[in-house]
Amino acid sequence: MTLHISLQPIQHGPHRHDAEAVVFLPGARGEDPVAQHWLRQVTLRLRREVCWLWRERSAQVAGTEAGSNANGALPPFSDRALATLDLLRYASDKRSFFAGDVTARHLGELIAAPIAPAGRATGPRGSFAWLVQALGLSPLDRFVLAMALLPAVDSSAGQVIAACLNDPGRTEPTLALAQRLWDEPDDLVRGFDAAHPLLRHGVLSAQGEGWHAALSVAGPVARELLFHGHETPSSLQAVPPCSDVAAPHGLRVTAPGARMSLQPLVGAAGAPLAEVAAAGCAPAGVPVVRPSPALQREHLPTFLVTAWLRGCAVYLPIDLLADGCAHDAHIGPPPFPALPLTVFVGLRDREALRGLGPNALPPIEVPPMTHGERLACWRGALPGVLDDSLLAEVARRFRYEREAIHRIGDELAAHGTVPTADALMQAARADLDLGALAQPVAPRFRLDELMLPPEQTRQIGEIVVAMRNLTRVHYEWGTARAWNEGGLAALFAGPPGTGKTMAAEAIARELGLPIYRIDLSQVVNKYIGETEKNLRRLFDAADSADVILFFDEADALFGKRTEVKDAHDRYANLEVSYLLERMERFKGLAILATNRKKDLDEAFLRRLRFVLELPLPGAAERLRIWQGAMPEGVDASALDLPFLAQNFALAGGHIRGIVFQACLQSANDGAPRALGMPAVIRAVHREYAKLERAHSLDQFGPYAPLVAAPRSP
Known part of the structure; x- marks a missing residue:
């Protein structure tokens, strides 16, 4: 591989544009004067090194006189081990060359110019000049940072770096190159390690180990350092404070200290956690940004550093901190804990808190919207719907947060007509997803097809009436506070084939509610603690809307608690206790079907609103x-x-x-x-x-x- 570099303008004498040039590519320079100075230092030292390498390698080629290569082309790359051995051999020649060669001497004079640019020594937040002050960077630190910045500024610099490294495959600078270019090589040994502020704050990244690790600055970070007041990068989405979202009690944002402030926010699916973070930061005048949906997890470090340079707080969904897939993912804290940055982490489950580490602040619960707040939100999202009783029923049946309600309203508004009750219900149900733990069932039967004795027929009718009156009783009669907006639970017991499934489907069809059969093979897990996790995911999803959960063969899940003999018995009892607690809080209709009522835990029977014995028909x-x-x-x-x-x-x-x-x-x-x-x-x-x-x-x-x-x- 041959590198062509023209040195003729410098060889013919000093020119004004030599002093004004910042990098190799004409016109590339950035806006920060301190960065321009140090980029020029890097470029000048690289040029001077190339001059020497041109002379050294040309002299090593048999039959070639020094300086006889008129076109300025470098000879092929030399053996790297031999080049290392020749460093000491040619050290005095190199010093003499720098002092005597007209080009090298001219470059040396430019390098020796004042180390700080004239005029402003500090810059706006996030700039190169600001970073120098914020991290207390020494001249060597600034030089290394500028050297890592060079390939991000100048697309043509890579081959020059490769020539100086004597490796055609290495186009990114290294600490070894910095040591070679810097006047005092020992400074690199004393001043750079893994805990260096540039590395600790993520401004500079090192791929590899030791002297030959490739140094680089990510593109978004480079733009912050070089250009003042440019538009917000697409990876950062501003979170404006929302007028109807208030910061919960206990959320107080102050200026970050010496390290990252990690504040967990716990809320239901779709809760405006990012907007809550923005509301908490507004009094302190700190803007909040969130990652773009297109941001990949591997780009999270760059996102955090960019946000810090811009003086923003950050909201992160917990998924971006998960190392893995689905519920098996491992949650870890954000990278660069030394960044003085306020980070809000949004999560739905307190279980994930353990992965955030001991430095996380106590979590703040963001309460779900009340029925009144949901009703007001539905009114705003569907201004054409004048039937307030319909909106009140929708607000009770579908316990969605603002984001989902406004999205559904936008979808319906796109049709250009006032939605009917059926269209509204259908659009709201389309947001419901219970995952693989439950399968939707298409109701096949009507109530008049049930062949039950009179008493059971009356009880079925009472379940239907109770579900229809639940909204009125909770929010007009005032029972919601005492019963936590709880729904209903019923047990259908009887021999196989007596119509338990048929009755559940007929109720769902009469009420117009979706019915889901719970797949116990997916829910019940032999591993300790997994069944409880599955139940949590199931009920969390089902609680967002009125649905019917149909537990067939319920005795397999709702069985009696046993005497504790080992760890499995203890965890099995904990699962039953957790299930009892979630059943009480479930806001829809849960129907349990069993052929073995006597095997059910008595605590379940006490919590059931209806118990139907379905006998064999006469x-x-x-x-x-x-x-x-x-x-x-x-x-x-x-x-x-x-x-x-x-x-x-x-x-x-x-x-x-x-x-x-x-x-x-x-x-x-x-x-x-x-x-x-x-x-x-x-x-x-x-x-x-x-x-x-x-x-x-x-x-x-x-x-x-x-x-x-x-x-x-």
Whole structure:
């Protein structure tokens, strides 16, 4: 590789532009006069070093006289080990060259110019001059910083640096290069280590170890140091104080001390935590910035340093401090704890506080919006909706924060019409996401399809009425304060197939509420503490809106607490206790279904608003179930439904399974769309065998030959 550098302008004598040039690239200079001076120092020393290397390497090439390379091209890079050994050998020649060569002497005179620029010695906050004062940087520190800044200012400087390092692959400066260019090499040994202020504050980064670590300054940081008052970088988003967001009690922001001030803010999903931080900083006149959504975690250090240079406080969502994915991520404190910077960390769960380290301040809870605040926010987001009772119901059902409410309002306003009640509810529900722990269920049944005894039918009706009146009772009758805006919980107990799932779906359809089946295989975890974490995530998501949570086989999750014999028993009891507490605070409708009511913890039963025993249906109910189970369009006139209802004591779920099995066996090609007794009787026989229930041929009456075992010949 050959490097071409023209030295002719300098060789012909001093020129004015030599003294005025800052870097190699004409016109590149920045705005800070102190930075310009030190960048010029770096550039001049690099030029002088190139002059020497040109002479040294040219002389080493066989048959080449020193100075005979008229075009100024350097010879190929030399062996680095040999070049190191030649440092002492040519030391006196180098000093003589610097004193005697016209170009080198001229560069030396420019280098010896006053070390500080004329005029202003300090600059606005964040500038190179300001940083010198703020960190107390020595001349050597300024030189090293300017050397690291050079590639960020001048795109052409990399090859010159590579020539001086005698390595075509190294275009970033190193401490080794600084030691070679600086007049007193020992100064680098005495003055630079890992705890140096430039490294500790993140202004300067070193990739690698020791003398040969590549030194660099990130682009956003370089812009702050070189240009005064430029526009805010795109990675920093200003957080203006919001008129309807107040700083909570205890949030007092003062000027940061000698290190980072780390203030956790705990709030619900969508809570205006950044705006709360801005409200707390407003009295002190400190602006707050947050990272752009496009900012990657690896760019967080540069973001923090840039914010510090601009005199801002910072709001960080906890996700940016997570080293990993999803709930397995490890939370750590922000980088550069020595930065005198106020950092607010927004989180939804106090569990993450442990990862922030011992220097974090006590967390401040940001309370969720009250029903009245949500109602006012919905009114502002949907000014065309005049039905205040509808907005009051929406404000109770959907416990969203300002951000979500305004986003939903903007989406509806984009249609250009006043939204209907159904459109409003649908748009609000679209924001709900319970993740992989719960699966949405499409309700298939209506209340009039339930075949229940009168008492259970009345209780189902009471659940529906209670959910419809919850808003009025909580916020007009005043029960919200005493009951913490709590919702309802019901237990459906009974043998398999008695209609527990069917009843839950019918209630959801009648109320127009989404229903989610809780996947216990995802929630219950064999590892200690994981089940509680899963429950926390589930209830935190479900609490944001009125939903129906359907816990099938609830005894697996809500079982009795046991005598503590080991750590697993203790944690299992803690999980049950936590579940009790979250059930009391849950604001929607929780339906627990179980075949084994006696296995449930009594504490759960005390907290349930409704307990429904769903018995096996009697003959009259079974007849209605048989009639309702027949698909529309299927001819069932040949069936003796009274006989089936009277002779076979089956639950509704089993009856529907029998009808389905009979349809599967009857739908042959060309067959009429009809069911006959032979297919149904055989399906009944199969169902009894599957359930391992005793039965006799007498139950089948005249149809016994259809299921009788064939006799042996």
